[in-house]
Amino acid sequence: MGRKAIPEKIKKKIYQEAGMACSMCGESDVTTFEIHHIQPYSDNNEHEEENLILLCSNCHAKVTAGEITENEVLRLKISLMKGNNSAPQQKSQSNNVLNFNSGVNNGVVANKVEIKTQKKFIKISAPEGTIASSANHRNYIKRLIDRYHEFKTADVGKVKMKYTIIYGAIKKEFGAKWDMIPISRFERLVVFMHRRIDNTILGKTNKARNIKRYSTFEEYLQKYGS
Numbered sequence: 001m002g003r004k005a006i007p008e009k010i011k012k013k014i015y016q017e018a019g020m021a022c023s024m025c026g027e028s029d030v031t032t033f034e035i036h037h038i039q040p041y042s043d044n045n046e047h048e049e050e051n052l053i054l055l056c057s058n059c060h061a062k063v064t065a066g067e068i069t070e071n072e073v074l075r076l077k078i079s080l081m082k083g084n085n086s087a088p089q090q091k092s093q094s095n096n097v098l099n100f101n102s103g104v105n106n107g108v109v110a111n112k113v114e115i116k117t118q119k120k121f122i123k124i125s126a127p128e129g130t131i132a133s134s135a136n137h138r139n140y141i142k143r144l145i146d147r148y149h150e151f152k153t154a155d156v157g158k159v160k161m162k163y164t165i166i167y168g169a170i171k172k173e174f175g176a177k178w179d180m181i182p183i184s185r186f187e188r189l190v191v192f193m194h195r196r197i198d199n200t201i202l203g204k205t206n207k208a209r210n211i212k213r214y215s216t217f218e219e220y221l222q223k224y225g226s
Helices: 010-015 057-065 070-081 136-157 164-176 184-198 201-208 217-224
Strands: 033-037 052-056 098-102 112-116 121-124
Touching: 010 033, 010 052, 010 136, 010 217, 033 057, 052 057, 052 070, 070 098, 112 136, 112 164, 136 164, 164 184
Parallel strands: 098 112
Antiparallel strands: 033 052, 112 121
């Protein structure tokens, strides 16, 4: 017997509670939203509002992989239930964020640095030379990831679809989170994603019928490049 769907009323409350953004990182792209069970659904086979939190697929993958701990998620949920929605500042160490309160760096390297002042967080851009540091490269790869999810969902259906798998596969193949991979390996990542899309049932069918499965990076730049 499959998992029963989350009632729309509860879904609406979880979305409203999070302010229509990922509770962890503040991502506002609704196509990436996933509702996470803090305590596994299998524990009681129930969708309880107090046990649900809105995350983007990227943060959900990190939670599933243990890069973001259950305690971190639980603390965030408690904060949201109290009406404290500060998702853009909810950065965990698993997101490779280094927090400076004293301004002292003991030789630790991070993907992002937040310097906490009395007024706000100062955000420093991603490391030079990574996919995250180039909007065009990052957006194209994210587009391919979304395309893969679209094709895979057509294969297995929404109920059985596991959005976290592709993020884990990329990290296993390249040894880094997808947008922290060096731009020098961008073309290899593109080939990897094209192959994953083509290996879906829908991808194979469209390829046999000579139907386009994705745009090239050059085509993407012509249409969307900045």
